[in-house]
Amino acid sequence: MKKWFQHRNKWIRSLLLLGTGTIAVGLAVMIMVLLYALISGPPSLTTEQNTIYYSRDGSVIEEDFGTKRRYWVDLEDISPYVVQATLTSEDRHFYDHSGFDIKRIGAAVLKNIRNLSKVEGASTITQQYARNLYLSHEKTWVRKAKEAVYALRLEMFYKKDEILAGYLNTIYYGHGAYGIEAASRYYFDKHADELTLAEAAMLAGVPKGPSYYSPYNNEENANNRQARILASMEAAGHIDAEESELASREVLDYQEPSEVEAPDIAPYFQDVVAIEAMNRLDIDREQLTVGGYHIYTTLDIPTQETLEKSMERHIEEKSKIQAAGIILEPDSGAIRGLVGGRDYEASPFNRATQAKRMVGSTIKPFLYYEALDSGFTPTTQLVSKPTKFQLGNGETYAPSNFDGYYANEPITMAQALAVSDNIYAVKTNVYLGPERLKNTLKQFGISGDIPAVPSLALGTASLSLYDMTKAYSKLARPEEDNTPHAITKITDSHGNILYEYEPPNVKNKIDPVRAFITAHMMTGMFDSSLNGYMRVTGSSIADQLSRPYSGKSGSTNTDSWMIGFSPELVAGVWTGYDQQKEITRMSEFQYAKNIWADVMEKAHEDKKFRTMKAPEGVIGVYVDPATGLRATPYCDTQRLMYFQQGKEPEEFCTEHTYEKDQYHLDEEKNKGGWKELLDWLF
Numbered sequence: 001m002k003k004w005f006q007h008r009n010k011w012i013r014s015l016l017l018l019g020t021g022t023i024a025v026g027l028a029v030m031i032m033v034l035l036y037a038l039i040s041g042p043p044s045l046t047t048e049q050n051t052i053y054y055s056r057d058g059s060v061i062e063e064d065f066g067t068k069r070r071y072w073v074d075l076e077d078i079s080p081y082v083v084q085a086t087l088t089s090e091d092r093h094f095y096d097h098s099g100f101d102i103k104r105i106g107a108a109v110l111k112n113i114r115n116l117s118k119v120e121g122a123s124t125i126t127q128q129y130a131r132n133l134y135l136s137h138e139k140t141w142v143r144k145a146k147e148a149v150y151a152l153r154l155e156m157f158y159k160k161d162e163i164l165a166g167y168l169n170t171i172y173y174g175h176g177a178y179g180i181e182a183a184s185r186y187y188f189d190k191h192a193d194e195l196t197l198a199e200a201a202m203l204a205g206v207p208k209g210p211s212y213y214s215p216y217n218n219e220e221n222a223n224n225r226q227a228r229i230l231a232s233m234e235a236a237g238h239i240d241a242e243e244s245e246l247a248s249r250e251v252l253d254y255q256e257p258s259e260v261e262a263p264d265i266a267p268y269f270q271d272v273v274a275i276e277a278m279n280r281l282d283i284d285r286e287q288l289t290v291g292g293y294h295i296y297t298t299l300d301i302p303t304q305e306t307l308e309k310s311m312e313r314h315i316e317e318k319s320k321i322q323a324a325g326i327i328l329e330p331d332s333g334a335i336r337g338l339v340g341g342r343d344y345e346a347s348p349f350n351r352a353t354q355a356k357r358m359v360g361s362t363i364k365p366f367l368y369y370e371a372l373d374s375g376f377t378p379t380t381q382l383v384s385k386p387t388k389f390q391l392g393n394g395e396t397y398a399p400s401n402f403d404g405y406y407a408n409e410p411i412t413m414a415q416a417l418a419v420s421d422n423i424y425a426v427k428t429n430v431y432l433g434p435e436r437l438k439n440t441l442k443q444f445g446i447s448g449d450i451p452a453v454p455s456l457a458l459g460t461a462s463l464s465l466y467d468m469t470k471a472y473s474k475l476a477r478p479e480e481d482n483t484p485h486a487i488t489k490i491t492d493s494h495g496n497i498l499y500e501y502e503p504p505n506v507k508n509k510i511d512p513v514r515a516f517i518t519a520h521m522m523t524g525m526f527d528s529s530l531n532g533y534m535r536v537t538g539s540s541i542a543d544q545l546s547r548p549y550s551g552k553s554g555s556t557n558t559d560s561w562m563i564g565f566s567p568e569l570v571a572g573v574w575t576g577y578d579q580q581k582e583i584t585r586m587s588e589f590q591y592a593k594n595i596w597a598d599v600m601e602k603a604h605e606d607k608k609f610r611t612m613k614a615p616e617g618v619i620g621v622y623v624d625p626a627t628g629l630r631a632t633p634y635c636d637t638q639r640l641m642y643f644q645q646g647k648e649p650e651e652f653c654t655e656h657t658y659e660k661d662q663y664h665l666d667e668e669k670n671k672g673g674w675k676e677l678l679d680w681l682f
Contacts, residue, residue, distance in 0.1 A: 051293040053270060056300045056336070061265040071181040075165040078180055078192045081200035084238040086168065089204050089229045091125040092236065095160055126151045129167040132290065172290045173203060174210030174217075175257065187215070189255040197243060198250035201229045210286040216257050266304045268340030268350050273297050273486045280490065280499045292493035298334035298486055303327055303603055307337045310598040315342070315575070315591055321583070323591065324351040325573045326469045326484075327599065330476035330565060332503075333483045347578075353466045356448065357576060360459040360554025361420045361537075362468060362561045363441075365475060365518050367457050368413055370440040371428050372514040378521050378641045379628030379649055381410035384423045384533075389430055389454055397454055399426050407533040412628045414641060418524035418536040420553070422458055429457035443509045444471035459554055468563055469572030475519050476550070476565040476612075478510035512615045517642050519612060522550035522564070529637040530625050540590060541597040547609055549600060553593060557582045560589045562596040567610045571599050619645045624653040632656065 053062040075083070087094055123131075130150035154163055173183035183203050184192045195203070205225035206213050215222040227248055234244040277295055278288055311323050327337040340350030349355070368376070384407040389397045399422045406423065416424035429437055434452040441450055441461075446468070450461045466484070473482045481503040490499040524530045525538035526545060536542075537553050551564025558580045563572040575591045576583065583589060614620065620642050624635040629649050631638040634656040643649075 051288055051291055051295065053273060054294065054296045055265075056298055056334075058296075059301070061297070061299060061301070062270055071179060071185075072169045073179075073181045073192055075161050075168070078165075078168060079195040079200050081197045082168065082180055082192065082195055082204065083164070084233055084236075085201045085204035085229050086125075087164075088232045088236050088238065089208070090128070094125050094164065097124060124151070125167050126154050126163055129163060129170065130154060132167075132170055132172070171207045172210060172286055173206045174214040174286060176289065178290070187254055188252075196247070196250070197230075197239065198226070198247040198252060201233070201247060202226045202252060205229055211284055215252070215254060265301065266299055266338065267344040267348070268352065269297075269299055269304065269335070269338040269486065271340075271348065271350060272335070272338060272353060276485065276487050277490060277499075280487065293498070294491045294493070294495075295487060296489040296491075298336060298488060300336040304337040304339075306602045307339050307595075307599055310595045310602075311339060311342065314594040314598065319588070321575055321577055321588055321591070322351055323573070323575045323595065324355070324465050325571065325595065325599070326352050326465060327569060327571045327603065328469065328473060328482075328484055329568065330473040330482050330570050331480050333470075333473065333481075333485055334488075335484055335486045336569070338486075351465070351574065353464060355574075356462040356464050357559045357574065357580075358459055358556045359461060359463050359468055360556045360559060360561055361422075361425075362552050362554035362563050363437075363459040363461065364417060364420065364425055364457065365522055365552055366440050366444060366471065367425060367428055367432075367437050368417060368521065369475070369511075369514050369518040370432060370436055371413070372517055372644070373511070374432060376413060376428070377643055377647050377649075378414040378517065379412045379623060381412055381628055382416070382424050382427050383407075383409060384411050384416070384421050385409075387423050387427070389426060391454065397426075399423060399455070399458060402534070405534040411532065412625070414521050414524050414628075414639075415530050415532060415625065417521050417552070418527065418530040419532075419534050420525075420537050425457040426454050430454050441471070444474050446471050459556070465561075465572050465574045468561075469570055472563050472565055472572065473570045474510050475515050475522075476567065476570055478512045478515040481506055513617045513644055516612060516615055516618055517644065519550040519565075520642050522552055523548050524639075525551055525553065527639065529639050532626060538593070541593050544597045544601060546601060547604065548611060550612075551596070555583075555589055559583075560592040562592040564596065564600070566600065566604065567612055568607055569600065569603055571596055571603070573599070614642060617645050618642050619648050621648045623649060624655065627653050627655050629653040629655075 052060055055061045127147055131147050158166075169179040169181070171180075172178055173180070173186070175186060177183040177186040180203065181192045183206070184190055184195055184199075187203065188195070188199055202215065202222060205222065205228075208225065211217055213222050213225050230239070230244045230247055233239050234241060239247075273295060274285065274288060277293065278284065281288070281291075281293075283291065307325050307327060311325070315321060315323060322341055323339065324341065325337070325339045326335065328335045338352055340352040340354075341347050371380075384401070386400070386406060387398070389399075391397055401422050402420070407421070411419075411421060411424060413424070413428075415421070434454060434456050437456055438450045438452040446463060448461070448463055448467070450456070450463075453460070470482075470484050473484070483504055485501055487499070488501050489497060491497050525536050526542040526549065528536060528539060528542070530536055531539070538551060547566065549564050549566055551562065554561040554563075559574065559576040560583065561572075561574050563570075565571070573592045573596045575588070575595075620640050622631045622638045623629060623641050624631045625637055625639045630652045632652055635653050636656060
């Protein structure tokens with residue numbers, strides 16, 4: 001028994017020592033925190049937290065809303081209803097605590113434990129003010145500790161009325177309105193001291209979730225929250241039952257929401273940046289606006305200006321046709337320029353990323369990339385003539401070429417791509433099986449509703465310009481993880497890195513040999529040596545180009561596309577009418593090509609001349625474009641084509657020999673002689 005008591009006393013002494021030590025350490029920490037707060041002095045009450053966007057070279061391209069809707073007013077210039085409604089909804093014991101509501105914290109903890117999730121918060125107005133002024137909204141214990149220190153400093157050096165005034169002047173009320181004065185003007189076109197009880201209760205509910213409780217976004221949610229705040233004000237004795245009832249019935253006269261001013265530089269690009277930033281930081285639009293973030297983007301201002309000016313130059317000012325364009329680096333995926341429409345203020349809808357339109361013949365390079373894996377080569381010949389295809393359901397499908405032109409004889413794959421022959425494309429797709437083309441598109445990062453049908457070879461799938469340009473970048477640089485992105489880095493207002501772009505560690509499924517051969521075939525759209533029965537599709541802009549590019553155009557009744565690349569840049573351009581209106585003027589089909597040629601040439605003015613490098617396993621052979629056989633010195637034209645090693649043509653062209661060549665020369669001389677004789681006689 002004696003041993004038991006000794007053992008018990010030993011445990012009691014240990015617990016007492018542990019408890020005493022814990023209390024001592026806690027007191028020491030508290031003293032150190034208090035000393036730090038005291039030494040640090042009073043923090044500024046007017047620190048701004050606007051999010052800033054930077055271009056590639058580090059220059060500021062936009063300050064998100066900034067001070068456009070931010071006004072500071074004294075507490076006496078704010079309606080007392082606003083003060084009462086805010087205190088009731090956010091912090092009932094504001095004037096009784098020293099920055100931390102211990103009872104409220106304890107109650108919130110118990111409630112969250114019972115529900116096994118965070119269903120209730122306990123931040124005081126002082127803590128919220130500290131977070132909005134000095135900190136980001138990241139959910140970490142470090143941030144919470146800093147928030148507590150800032151809140152302590154605010155309480156130590158400022159009066160309660162000063163803290164409350166600061167809070168009401170900086171809290172975010174949605175739609176770019178910071179502070180109660182800005183919110184009063186934005187929602188009701190009046191000053192903060194003129195707000196009625198009903199208006200004050202409505203505005204007091206918005207900061208809880210500006211996108212959820214804004215009456216412009218969801219009036220039902222806003223009205224329900226207003227009713228709860230009025231009931232709380234009545235329960236707290238700020239208003240009586242009659243005042244609460246009248247306020248809840250008052251029909252509020254909101255002013256028409258003002259149009260958001262378009263940023264001066266690359267507004268559609270900035271929208272892409274905002275969406276990317278929200279996804280990376282897991283925040284909403286309101287948090288992004290007030291978070292004080294510094295966002296470093298990939299935007300190259302000269303490239304962006306070139307894209308915008310090219311659209312202005314080539315599209316008639318009175319035309320209602322729309323345009324979109326993307327320029328990116330294929331090695332990194334960095335977006336250097338982006339336009340989503342001709343007038344952001346008239347329509348902020350981003351046609352580069354959001355619109356899905358039929359892509360036409362721009363899909364054909366991916367078809368021929370896949371065909372190269374099934375025995376096809378650039379010189380594989382198929383007959384181009386009107387053809388009916390018997391489908392599995394018993395129906396027939398009869399595609400046609402542009403303006404009814406057909407070779408009515410065998411043509412090579414390289415020629416088919418250069419002149420955009422539809423018969424060759426559908427025959428290839430039927431031979432491979434449409435499901436293979438669909439899977440190939442997915443390998444290149446294209447998602448969405450892709451019908452695995454024969455007509456898919458002609459671009460009947462509706463896809464975005466963003467996805468198509470991204471896929472072309474993989475043809476340009478198949479060895480790179482070139483995921484398109486608009487942000488390189490995000491920091492908080494103190495320079496702490498919150499996000500930094502890193503290439504995704506994804507195993508690349510693109511075959512560099514087939515990608516290179518396809519890309520080289522795509523230079524044929526600008527090479528007149530490949531035309532036979534019809535012109536190559538890039539002939540109208542070929543004389544504008546000073547270096548080789550790989551490209552493909554595409555057109556439907558409602559859409560015109562041009563996408564192409566060099567080793568340095570990929571550019572995609574789309575033009576068409578909204579609501580799928582048909583393009584009726586031939587000149588309008590030319591817009592996309594002209595813009596693309598203009599952009600690519602200007603973007604390469606200061607760049608060294610570079611060509612694509614053939615990977616291992618590729619061999620180059622000069623061939624006769626018409627026959628697809630190895631060229632001889634007697635062939636009228638010769639073109640360098642690339643093949644997978646072992647699949648290059650071995651036979652030489654016999655269509656052009658010395659005897660045939662001499663016969664044609666003599667025939668031309670005879671024609672010339674007769675012409676001279678006729679000229680002399682007549």
